[in-house]
Amino acid sequence: MLVHRDLDHLPAFQRAVLTIGTFDGVHCGHRQVIRQLRETAAACNGESVIITFEPHPREVLFPGNNDLHLLNTLDEKIRLLEQQGVDHLVIVPFTNAFSSQPAAAYIEDFLVRRFCPYRIIIGYDHHFGHQRQGNIGLLREVEARYGFRVVEIPPQVVHHLTVSSTKIREHLEAGHVALANELLGYDYFLSGTVVHGDRRGRELGYPTANIRPADKRKLIPGSGIYAVRARLDPAGGDGSALPEASSWLPAVMSIGYRPTFNGTDLRVEVHIFDFSADIYDRMLTVSLCDFIRPELKFENAEALVRQIEQDAQTAREMLIR
Ligand SMILES: Cc1cc2nc3c(=O)[nH]c(=O)nc-3n(C[C@H](O)[C@H](O)[C@H](O)COP(=O)(O)O)c2cc1C
Numbered sequence: 001m002l003v004h005r006d007l008d009h010l011p012a013f014q015r016a017v018l019t020i021g022t023f024d025g026v027h028c029g030h031r032q033v034i035r036q037l038r039e040t041a042a043a044c045n046g047e048s049v050i051i052t053f054e055p056h057p058r059e060v061l062f063p064g065n066n067d068l069h070l071l072n073t074l075d076e077k078i079r080l081l082e083q084q085g086v087d088h089l090v091i092v093p094f095t096n097a098f099s100s101q102p103a104a105a106y107i108e109d110f111l112v113r114r115f116c117p118y119r120i121i122i123g124y125d126h127h128f129g130h131q132r133q134g135n136i137g138l139l140r141e142v143e144a145r146y147g148f149r150v151v152e153i154p155p156q157v158v159h160h161l162t163v164s165s166t167k168i169r170e171h172l173e174a175g176h177v178a179l180a181n182e183l184l185g186y187d188y189f190l191s192g193t194v195v196h197g198d199r200r201g202r203e204l205g206y207p208t209a210n211i212r213p214a215d216k217r218k219l220i221p222g223s224g225i226y227a228v229r230a231r232l233d234p235a236g237g238d239g240s241a242l243p244e245a246s247s248w249l250p251a252v253m254s255i256g257y258r259p260t261f262n263g264t265d266l267r268v269e270v271h272i273f274d275f276s277a278d279i280y281d282r283m284l285t286v287s288l289c290d291f292i293r294p295e296l297k298f299e300n301a302e303a304l305v306r307q308i309e310q311d312a313q314t315a316r317e318m319l320i321r
């Protein structure tokens with residue numbers, strides 16, 4: 001997959017088969033769109049092109065809003081899209097000026113002039129241009145004028161739920177990891193550097209690698225205890241590596257404030273089973289398998305340790321299922 005970031009130096013695409021979107025999560029619904037993109041490109045001997053935006057449009061349109069948390073960093077998204085076998089990814093700098101183009105100008109000046117599309121494949125609910133005025137109907141009206149054809153992708157449904165990035169974010173924030181994973185089509189993962197904590201873990205008999213996420217916009221699932229797999233990225237890695245089954249270590253993760261010790265800051269910490277090494281400053285990727293229980297305040301450290309023993313056992317069982 002070729003990644004293009006400069007709109008003024010795009011190649012001359014051959015029968016470009018386009019799709020457009022933010023693709024946060026590259027979830028099951030997105031994959032369906034991408035499969036159609038690849039198949040259409042193959043059938044007409046064209047090139048598959050994904051157009052995406054960075055930063056996320058909501059960050060530009062609602063700059064004061066700090067609530068936006070994303071399923072993927074840009075690096076993760078690039079790698080996930082690459083795994084889908086796409087020919088070109090175009091990352092368009094999303095600005096206020098870009099967002100305020102009228103829909104008709106967006107089609108003519110942006111889509112047609114820069115990409116000369118042969119087919120445009122889009123999800124049923126895609127909107128574009130100033131105040132989201134453009135939609136699939138408008139694209140259809142101008143098909144003949146510009147010589148492209150529009151292909152609409154219906155909503156993807158899993159367990160009677162329409163798959164959407166928003167729903168997946170909500171499930172993760174509520175700790176519903178298994179459901180989120182099903183909608184994603186892979187296990188949700190996050191990466192970060194191992195930083196120092198309070199050095200209490202080793203005294204409790206459960207040392208935990210405290211992870212500082214690589215990107216502060218990355219969504220941290222709701223507080224609670226999770227069964228996870230952890231992978232140490234090669235020393236000097238950039239943290240954007242994606243899961244590869246071979247080197248995943250079974251582990252248990254706690255996300256929360258440690259009420260037992262009156263903690264005040266959110267910590268993401270992982271105890272890796274049957275493992276002992278100094279991994280401070282290393283990049284660790286954690287892939288979430290299932291939710292075990294909410295975080296609780298215990299009477300004392302001994303009661304917490306007894307619970308952690310049970311959590312570890314539960315996690316091991318969940319991970320071999
Ligand atoms: C499996 C697991 C479950 C945990 N559950 C709780 C909990 O319910 N309540 C809590 O206050 N802390 C919980 N913790 C966090 C511990 O308090 C924390 O790991 C300990 O304070 C060590 O912190 P440190 O890494 O800063 O030394 C849990 C940790 C693990 C690994």
Ligand SMILES: Nc1ncnc2c1ncn2[C@@H]1O[C@H](COP(=O)(O)OP(=O)(O)O)[C@@H](O)[C@H]1O
Nearest residue numbers: 196197198199201202207208209272278279280
């Ligand atoms: N099984 C393990 N799982 C996670 N980290 C481990 C493990 N064994 C050793 N470590 C190391 O110990 C550190 C955690 O020990 P801990 O006492 O919890 O200290 P801290 O409070 O600084 O996290 C980790 O960052 C890692 O370097």
